[in-house]
Amino acid sequence: MGDVGDGRGDGAAGDPGAADRGLIYRYYLYRITTSAGFYLPVSVLILRDKGYGLGFVGFAYAVYALGTLLSEIPTGYLGDRLGRRASLAIGCVLRVLVVGVYPFLPGKGAYLAIHLVWAAGRSFRSGTQDAWLYEILEARFDAGEFARIESRGRMARLTVSAGGAVVGSLLYGMDPSWPFLVNAGLATLGLPLLWTFPAVQGAGESSDGDHFGVGDAVTMLRAQVERPAIRWFVAYAALFHALFLVTRIYEQPAFEEIGVPVAGFGLLYAGFKLASAAAASTVGRLQAQFGVRGTFALLIPLYGVAYAGVLVMPALVVPVLFVNRGLSTITAPLRNQYLNDRLADVGRSTVLSGAAMAMALVGGVARVVAGAAADGLGAVALLGWSGVVIAPLGALLWVTKSPVRTSAPDGATARGSGSTATD
Numbered sequence: 001m002g003d004v005g006d007g008r009g010d011g012a013a014g015d016p017g018a019a020d021r022g023l024i025y026r027y028y029l030y031r032i033t034t035s036a037g038f039y040l041p042v043s044v045l046i047l048r049d050k051g052y053g054l055g056f057v058g059f060a061y062a063v064y065a066l067g068t069l070l071s072e073i074p075t076g077y078l079g080d081r082l083g084r085r086a087s088l089a090i091g092c093v094l095r096v097l098v099v100g101v102y103p104f105l106p107g108k109g110a111y112l113a114i115h116l117v118w119a120a121g122r123s124f125r126s127g128t129q130d131a132w133l134y135e136i137l138e139a140r141f142d143a144g145e146f147a148r149i150e151s152r153g154r155m156a157r158l159t160v161s162a163g164g165a166v167v168g169s170l171l172y173g174m175d176p177s178w179p180f181l182v183n184a185g186l187a188t189l190g191l192p193l194l195w196t197f198p199a200v201q202g203a204g205e206s207s208d209g210d211h212f213g214v215g216d217a218v219t220m221l222r223a224q225v226e227r228p229a230i231r232w233f234v235a236y237a238a239l240f241h242a243l244f245l246v247t248r249i250y251e252q253p254a255f256e257e258i259g260v261p262v263a264g265f266g267l268l269y270a271g272f273k274l275a276s277a278a279a280a281s282t283v284g285r286l287q288a289q290f291g292v293r294g295t296f297a298l299l300i301p302l303y304g305v306a307y308a309g310v311l312v313m314p315a316l317v318v319p320v321l322f323v324n325r326g327l328s329t330i331t332a333p334l335r336n337q338y339l340n341d342r343l344a345d346v347g348r349s350t351v352l353s354g355a356a357m358a359m360a361l362v363g364g365v366a367r368v369v370a371g372a373a374a375d376g377l378g379a380v381a382l383l384g385w386s387g388v389v390i391a392p393l394g395a396l397l398w399v400t401k402s403p404v405r406t407s408a409p410d411g412a413t414a415r416g417s418g419s420t421a422t423d
Helices: 018-033 045-049 054-082 084-104 108-140 143-174 178-188 190-194 214-225 228-257 262-280 283-297 299-312 314-340 348-377 379-401
Strands: none
Touching: 018 108, 018 143, 018 178, 018 190, 045 054, 045 228, 054 084, 054 108, 054 228, 054 348, 084 108, 084 178, 084 190, 108 143, 108 314, 108 348, 143 178, 143 262, 143 283, 143 314, 178 190, 228 262, 228 299, 228 314, 228 348, 228 379, 262 314, 283 299, 283 314, 299 314, 299 379, 314 348, 314 379, 348 379
16 A cells, blocks of 8 residues: 555555555544543433433433534535644533533533533534544545444444443442443543544645635535535435434433343443444445445335334333444444545535534424423333334435435545535
8 A cells, every 4th residue: 555645546445455454444543533422321311310310311312412403514614624633632521521521510501511512622623533444544544444434433433432331330430430430441542542643634734835714615515515516425325313302312311111121231231232233244245235225225114113113012122222223333334425426626524523513403403392291201112212203304305305325426425626516
């Protein structure tokens, strides 16, 4: 493989040198530091133990979605303007701050405010992390390997999260703050790793003197929204992402409803992480066998049948939660690959953040609706009806708009050219 300067080099794709292999391994280590395994099994439970109802829990996470909606475009622009590493570092610092103070907040207002900060920190990492990886692979390896490398990083993070989930639930029984503090310490380790990453030819880290301005960002976003292959794909992905988010919020209350003891939460979350890690290992094979279009088409029957089953037999909620985690793990890298293949290098973070913003908008609406219905329906019934409603909407979009296009048009992926050819 070649280096950043020569783009591809003379080596065969997939045969990097020792230095390049070290870079990929450091990327995997960085992904491990983004694990939420220690606090995730008790992230909703701590709010419930503080006396907050399901309605407030849903509202708090709707505020998080609003924060994501408001911050995705600005943080994506800053990722293009300041550089990928600086943007990731800001996100890391905010994450350490939020997780470290979360168990000590005094009231509802403080929790709503910290969810806004949490959303901003997540937004600094969302599009920028994918943009950095894609551009490094494009320069030193093969951009077609994005889904495979990203899914391996995800698998490493999930495997560590599985162990963290067991430990975190035990720590919560000793002191509710400990899972959060341990996770904050793990996140802190990401900062020194980030500064070992090489710069890529983005706006903030390029040496050619070019600048990516606000006007450029607006023009880029408008052009991409006008492309059906981007617009309808994001809409379709947003529907199922919203279902995933609603499920994540109410899975802990659902455990309580079916009688799972708190000590068992950690074991279930460890199982979620291990199942998700196993699912991540299948991404390359699924991509080769079914392609992005075939894989995304399967979401409609899988989600529809699984969630309808919960309404018939509430105990099925546990295996359905495993299905939800696995499908999300599989589709996330394929979604990012699909979008990256259709974007130019300049402004990549901005457009990816725009897609994340659209998904946050749909997810925020879903959270508000779910929060309003949760106290009346209960968590298990709410989850069942969520899938029964969203799967047919996805089917309607699939039939009427063909949201997943099989190939990028000529010029749509002209790297660094800013090409915005329509599909």
